[in-house]
Amino acid sequence: MNEATNPGQPTDVAVLDSDETTQPALESAGEAGEFGDNMKLTDFIDEFGDGLLSQVKSQNPAIFDPELDEGTAQYQRRKAIMDGLKRQPFKAQADAVQASVKLLVDHNQPAVVINAEMGTGKTMMAICAAAAMQATHPRTIIIAPPHLVYKWRREILETVPGAKVWVLNGPDTLRKLLQLRAMLGLKTTQPEFFVLGRVRMRMGFHWKASFITKKTMVEGQVFEGAACPDCGSFICADDGEGHFMPVSPAFAQVTLGDRRKRCEAETAAGRKCGAALWTLIRSGRAIDSMHDLVLGALKQMPTIGEKTASRLLNTFGEKMLGAMLGDNVYEFLNLMDENGDLVFSDRQATRMERSLANFEFSVGEGGYQPTEFIKRYLPRNYFGLLVVDEGHEYKNEGSAQGQAMGVLASQCQKTLLLTGTLMGGYADDLFHLLWRLNPSAMIEDGFKPSKTGSMGNAAMNFMREHGILKDIYKESGESSHRTAKGKSLTVRTSKAPGFGPVGIMRYVLPNTVFLKLKDIGQKVLPPYEERFIEVAMTTAQQAAYDAMSRSLVQTLKQALALKDSTLLGVVINVLLAWPDCCFRMEVVRHPRTKALLYTQAAIFQEGDTSPKEAELLRICKEEKALGRRVLAYSVYSGTRDTTARLKALLEANGLKVAVLRASVDASKREDWVADQVERGIDVLICNPELVKTGLDLLEFPTIAFMQSGYNVYTVQQAARRSWRIGQKLDVRVLFLGYAGSSQMECLRLMAKKIAVSQSTSGDMPDSGLDVLNDAGDSLEVALAKRLLSEV
Secondary structure, three states, rough: OOEEEEEOOOOOOOOHHHHHHHHHHHHHHHOOOOOOOOOOOHHHHHHHHHHHHHHHHHOOOOOOOHHHHOOOOHHHHHHHHHHHOOOOOOOOHHHHHHHHHHHHHHHOEEEEEEEEOOOOOOHHHHHHHHOOOOOOOOOOOEOOHHHHHHHHHHHHHHHOOOOEEEEEEOOOHHHHHHHHHHHOOOOOOOOEEEEEHHEEEEOOOOOEEOOOEEEEEEEEEEEEEEEEEOOOEEEEEOOOOOOOOOHHHHHHHHHHHOOOOOOOOOOOOOOOEEEEEEEEEEEOOOOOHHHHHHHHHHHOOOOOHHHHHHHHHHHHHHHHHHHHHHHHHHHHHHEEEEOOOOOOOHHHHHHHHHHHHHHHOOOOOOOOHHHHHHHHHOOOOOOOEEOOHHHHHHHOOHHHHHHHHHHHHHHOOEEEEOOOOOOEEEEEHHHHHHHHOHHHHHOOEEEEEOOOEEEHHHHHHHHHHHEEEEEEEEEEOOOOOOOEOOOOOOEEEEOEEEEHHHHHHHHHHHHHHOHHHHHHOOOOOOOOEEEEEEOOOOHHHHHHHHHHHHHHHHHHHHHHHOOOOOHHHHHHHHHHHHHHHOOOOOOEEEEOOOOOOEEOOOOOOOOOOOHHHHHHHHHHHHHHOOOOEEEEEEOOOOOOOOOHHHHHHHHOOOOOOOEEEEOOHHHHHHHHHHHHHHHHHOEEEEEHHOOOOOOOOOOOOOOEEOOOOOOOOHHHHHHOOOOOOOOOOOEEEEEEOOOOHHHHHHHHHHHHHHHHHHHHOOOOOOOOHHHHHHOOOOHHHHHHHHOOOOH
């Protein structure tokens, strides 16, 4: 099998104009033979780095330069707005805001990306940008993960004086949107923010048929039919003969309920009635009374049980409590009794405030997809700025939330996308994001949808031009010809990590503001270290793994030779997981035929400790001696659960341990972790997917990855959970991998993908996993490292 790599645009050649700085130096070096026939790349950068840097700066001047821009009227006006906020951004944050607003307003660009490291305060920067644009782009709508909706609301109210925040994330979203439509045309100087949960944003709605029953005489018999509730005209059945629709659940409800129809009858004025023959309904069971609804809502909160909820209802009444829960939940936290004393203690209020991140209460109308309502019933550009939090979550082509984000972006004047990991290593990670943010630029470059609306060809062309595609040729002997033997050549194309410098210069740099935690300065962050630890397997463990690997790989090769790829995922998952899960018997079966492929007995018994577990134990003991807590990540928390075994092992050695599982609701995880810290735990074990966004785990300055997984977003987000503004201790992130196993290949691939991801984030990787990136520096990577070190 031969492999050919097609990187699209060349990524290892740089063509530079000759200038006064570099050309004489190059000529003199060549004449003197200072570097011999071959010149090391590092020597080249050391010798000509300054000239190359000046050339780059002259050919690609920055849109925003604080030293040059601070004298302009626009800069001073925006600075005055930020100076008037309740909370002041750091200097680096303020510069990022100034650059973003200048690009959006002064340069009239449709979208800008703030690609900032986790913990740099992207929420704060977005709020400041919205405040600075309030005069020209009133009304800011924010798409956020559902468990961060109320965090956004809290930070807006704590930052912008006089701000009004609409939370569009609950079952009362439709009522608020209808209220907005009724207020069209009204002028307001009050800053308005609308926070929409991304799950609610894409959710559809439920409806049922809406009609009245009307009787008439047909051929001497009384006919009972369905009629329009507005004009009273009978509704005709879809039989093409004009027959009236009878009133029966099996006919009228089903026929009208399948489609959202409108009345086709003509009114006395000669116009079509057009009334809707459907109405919204709320899914789920009906609530009997307001009392039961409020009682159920109160019991959802921590520290409030049946008795406390009943006492609150008897004291304050369901009407007052319902109004608080539906409109201002923070007023509820400050409830006072008849003596003027607070009902809830500080500890109760703190726990309830954390639980309100995703709390919604409403007695309003049924649900309706907010993006659909905004598109249909609010004028275009009604919202001035769209802020997309965790923007990389909207990169997939067919995802409902990605398409809904694209709809909102098309309805708003400007878009500000926030992310800490702009891309996951592949060029097509960016394609659909770029299309949703700035479709006109993509069409201008020739990336257009097909006649049927498909973006498949455009995405593939984008990959060919700016990414890396591998064409894999397979040649095999064939004897199927009638008169002679021949050979068959098949070609398969797959993508590989990589993004060309032309793509970065064309699509990333002109529209992206970069910010690293180290750029904030002002000693707000402690040192950060990433380190890879290679763990050797025991002799028995290594021998069993090698035998399993040889057998399964041979079986896989035989299956692939027969064009059967169903074993691919099974073999890879087993070889990745077994070294960490060899405390249990491994039975490998064919996913389709269920045939037994391999059986491996357990290597470690219940009381034994595997090498990687022993390494984690050593780390946890050392950190506890220093007064530091450890956050341990394990991707095997389901069928191959390793978390229970890790918990038992650590507790047997005198450590207090808690395991965060998916059964803890996302909205309650922050409160749950806070409770465990109050209990005095030393180690928290969880799957990194559970905490990759939204949680500030400052109490855990040491993070240990037992496995990494393949997801670049998850690894990069989870690794920075504790290195955030407010952290006082040094942060250590450790990656553990078994030597001589497939885990090492997994980590190498992750290192390469992180290298590409960081190349589009304004930085080059010098992380713990970078030591495994044996692909070698291409010219632009080595050049960027040197140039960035000089800045």
